[in-house]
Amino acid sequence: MSPYLSLLLVLGLCMAAVGGLHLLGRAVRVSREIVEVLPFQSGWQPREHALSRFHARWYPLTLVFLAFDVEMLFMYPWAVIVAERGAEAIVEMFVFLAILMVGVVWAWREGAFRWM
Amino acid sequence: MSDPVLAAVLLVPIAVVTLAGVTASANGALDARTRGAPLRSGFTAPLHEAARLLRQQRRTLPGADSLLWRIAGAGIGMVAVLKVVVIPFGDTVFADLPVGLVWFNAMDVLLWALWWLLGWGANSGWSLVGGYRFLAQALSYEIPLMFALTAPAIGAGSLRMLDIQAAQVDLWFVVWMPLAALVFAVSVVAFSSWGPFQTALGTDVGGGVVAELSGIDRLLVLGGRYAVLVAGAAFSVPLFLGGGAGPVLPAGVWVVLKTCAVLAGLITLRRLFPTLRPERVAEIAWVVVVPLVLVQLAVVAVIVGMHGGAL
Amino acid sequence: MDVTGLVARTATRRVHVFLVETPGFGLLRMLAQAAIAERGWVEALGPADADALVVCGTPSSQLDRLIDAVWQQIPSPRHRVLLEPGGSLNDLLNSIPAVLRDDPRQRTDARTRRLVLDDDRGPAPAVTPHGDDAGSGAGMDPGMEMDMDMDMDMSGPAGIPLAGGDNDRDGLEMDVTHLTMGPLLAEWPADLVLHCSLHGDVVVDARAELLPWPDNIEQPPEAARLLDDAARLLSVAGWEPAAQQLARLRDDVLAGGTVDRLLPRLRRVASRLRRSRSLRWSLSGLPQTPGTPLRARLLDWVQTVLDLVDPALVDPDAVDPAQQIPAADLRRPTSPDDIRLAVIGQELAATRLIIAGLGSRSRVSGSVSHE
Known part of the structure; x- marks a missing residue:
């Protein structure tokens, strides 16, 4: 059997288990109704919905992250052939990584890793 | 697939849930001891909490994104089980993926979405802040984690978990890739939002992503969090700790024993450190940890290149 | 065997309590915390996590409206009790599981709850004066x-x-x-x-x-109060086990623990806090924190407790109340305006740390009114 089929099987099993847990909960809990409440704000009334454009102050960091995240696409296939190709593969990859690290140092100097 | 293997696949979720329960119980007992509460109340905490949350009414909020919120809550535990499925227990692998390592990586990236959606779905201020804090933290741990995962792959010259395990017959990877192993362990704590990296659920954000969860929805998240911790600990076994290798006992038992040992370490970690705020961690992660892991990778790559394979 | 009954019994063995402290009733709240820990129960972080709402001290009408609003957010089964000075804490807490187990009562309660908008939303926060x-x-x-x-x-x-x-x-x-x-x-x-x-x-x-404090209410001993402040700061800093250690010490001080039992444990905690590099690192880096840095303040509190408890240091003839005030507590913001300036520009979690770092000194007793 294909391993991917095993994964699907387990995923199905997990969903069934969660469904079963919900059924069990339905049977034993004091009310089947889901109670609608206001968000917890120490008892004060919310003035607006919380869902909003969030001020993600770390957005410069996300760009640095993306550079490395894409780099990982090369990293995994590369890892497999290091033993085969030896020095050539190692030098090429670490030159590439060094270039990326220069970017990190620059971002650091620009203060991308600090936010307050 | 033969029937025994099928039965074994069905065992995986049960095993994960059981280990998660044991972990929660041990952690509860340690907490009870520190607080001076009855020890028994700590040991039985998972049982009592499960019954309590099953019996408790579920909640929703006006304008909550219910579908995504519930998917996120149920998904965390599922991700944990799906991680464990590719782990070899001796020669048996429930799902022998040729890219098992990448599968683990994919599942742990899924946790980004799940923790964040959990915070987003509730439409509550504290939850939302908790969800975004997880993302801020994830930006710091994910890259070191991915590099740490690459080290065993270079060592074995394969992304298949059985090959990675087999490459450690002579010498466990933890011996010559200690830094990668350490970074991996810390990242497990981080993606489980546990201990010093519990920012998404912290007291300082009023419980964060679980602030508005009750009943079975809360049970799934809190249980799922322990399950993710178990999955991470279990994955360190074939990656760094020689897989099922060990004297006398069968390989499967060794995998579980080693997992428990790692879990004990992760529980202890929670007791030793306060929460590290994401904005403090970012700089250390990128300026200190990333270069160090890269040096570790370089050492591993050079050894493999000269040696023509694992040590 | 009645399954629902079995689940109900198991479910009410570990009650989660959301504690509400009426201003001035800190001692009552601390006693409740000790009683909760003794039973192996848990303090809830918010209404979603709670089974029981325990109000410590008689609330004012404004506070009562807020409590009502939070009560509406607690999922069933739920129970609400009022703890007043002189009341029997143990009887009150012991009555909670029985009510939570009472299925017919809880079912009726759950059936009748509705989110009635505009009425049950709780008080509206006043508009801030700075034009947001x-x-x-x-x-x-x-x-x-x-x-x-x-x-x-x-x-x-x-x-x-x-x-x-x-x-x-x-x-x-x-x-x-x-x-x-x-x-x-x-x-x-x-x-x-x-x-x-x-x-x-x-x-x-x-x-x-x-919020205003009522007069003539018994306050906790200085050592317990300082330990409580320290436990709170550590809890907000996300070091639960260390916070639990301090909370336990606070309970023991309140219960009249003997010096030779308290002192070694206190010393251990104090040196643990002093040595922790991660705590130093985690509590620093808050720009423009007013007054003494958080970590110094925390260590100061714990050191003052040590001085208060240690018989070798206590001179019974010459106890000057001002001497007992941790030095760091004399320099810190206490007025609403100070607090406002201290938190503006901070992120939410940092705000929590700053507030927890204020401690509770400012309004406790008239004996420090030399400021």
Whole structure:
């Protein structure tokens, strides 16, 4: 059997288990109704919905992250052939990584890793 | 697939849930001891909490994104089980993926979405802040984690978990890739939002992503969090700790024993450190940890290149 | 065997209690915390996590409305009790599991609850004085402003408006949301209300409000109070096990523990806190923290407790109350305006740390009114 089929099987099993847990909960809990409440704000009334454009102050960091995240696409296939190709593969990859690290140092100097 | 293997696949979720329960119980007992509460109340905490949350009414909020919120809550535990499925227990692998390592990586990236959606779905201020804090933290741990995962792959010259395990017959990877192993362990704590990296659920954000969860929805998240911790600990076994290798006992038992040992370490970690705020961690992660892991990778790559394979 | 009954019994063995402290009734709250720990119960961080709502001290009518609103947010099964000085704490707590187990009663309660908008939402937080309302920030053209007003008028689900825009510190348009912290919040001073305007998780404006204290209420001993402050700061800093150690010591001080039992444990905790590099690192890096740095203040509290408890250091003839005040506590913001300035520009979690770092000295006793 294909391993991917095993994964699907387990995923199905997990969903069934969660469904079963919900059924069990339905049977034993004091009310089947889901109670609608206001968000917890120490008892004060919310003035607006919380869902909003969030001020993600770390957005410069996300760009640095993306550079490395894409780099990982090369990293995994590369890892497999290091033993085969030896020095050539190692030098090429670490030159590439060094270039990326220069970017990190620059971002650091620009203060991308600090936010307050 | 033969029937025994099928039965074994069905065992995986049960095993994960059981280990998660044991972990929660041990952690509860340690907490009870520190607080001076009855020890028994700590040991039985998972049982009592499960019954309590099953019996408790579920909640929703006006304008909550219910579908995504519930998917996120149920998904965390599922991700944990799906991680464990590719782990070899001796020669048996429930799902022998040729890219098992990448599968683990994919599942742990899924946790980004799940923790964040959990915070987003509730439409509550504290939850939302908790969800975004997880993302801020994830930006710091994910890259070191991915590099740490690459080290065993270079060592074995394969992304298949059985090959990675087999490459450690002579010498466990933890011996010559200690830094990668350490970074991996810390990242497990981080993606489980546990201990010093519990920012998404912290007291300082009023419980964060679980602030508005009750009943079975809360049970799934809190249980799922322990399950993710178990999955991470279990994955360190074939990656760094020689897989099922060990004297006398069968390989499967060794995998579980080693997992428990790692879990004990992760529980202890929670007791030793306060929460590290994401904005403090970012700089250390990128300026200190990333270069160090890269040096570790370089050492591993050079050894493999000269040696023509694992040590 | 009755399965529902079995589940109900198992489910009520570990009750989660949301504690509400009426200003001035800190001692009562601490005693309740000790009793909760003794039973192996848990303190809830919020209403979603709670089974029981325990109000410590008779609340004012304003506080009562807030308590009602939080009570509405606790899922069934639930129970609410009022703990007053002189009342029997143990009887009161022991009565909780039975009520939670009472299925018919809880089912009826669950059936009858509805979210009635406009009535049950709880009190509306007052508008902060610095013009965050409807985002009428400076430098915005009139057209924008009109847009914004339309945004605010537009009702979102359940009659709650969507967040309106404002310019952030970099001049980018940003949604403003509001969050009020306190007085009903775990690990938060009982007499402080902080209305915050937020960009994401950054506090851009705030208004602090101090609630009045009633007179002539028994206060906890100084050592217990300082341990309580320290435990709270550590809890907010996310070091639960260390916070539990301090909370346990506080309980023992309240229960009249002997010096030779307390002192070695106190010394151990104190040296653990002093040695922790991660704590030093985690509590620093808050820009413009007013007064003494958080870590120094924490260590100061614990050191003062050591001095208070250690018989070798206590001179019974010459106890000057001012001597017992941790030096760090003499220099820190206490007025609403100070608090407002201290939290503006901080992120939410840092705000919690700053507030926890204030401790509870400012309003405790008249004996320190030499300031």
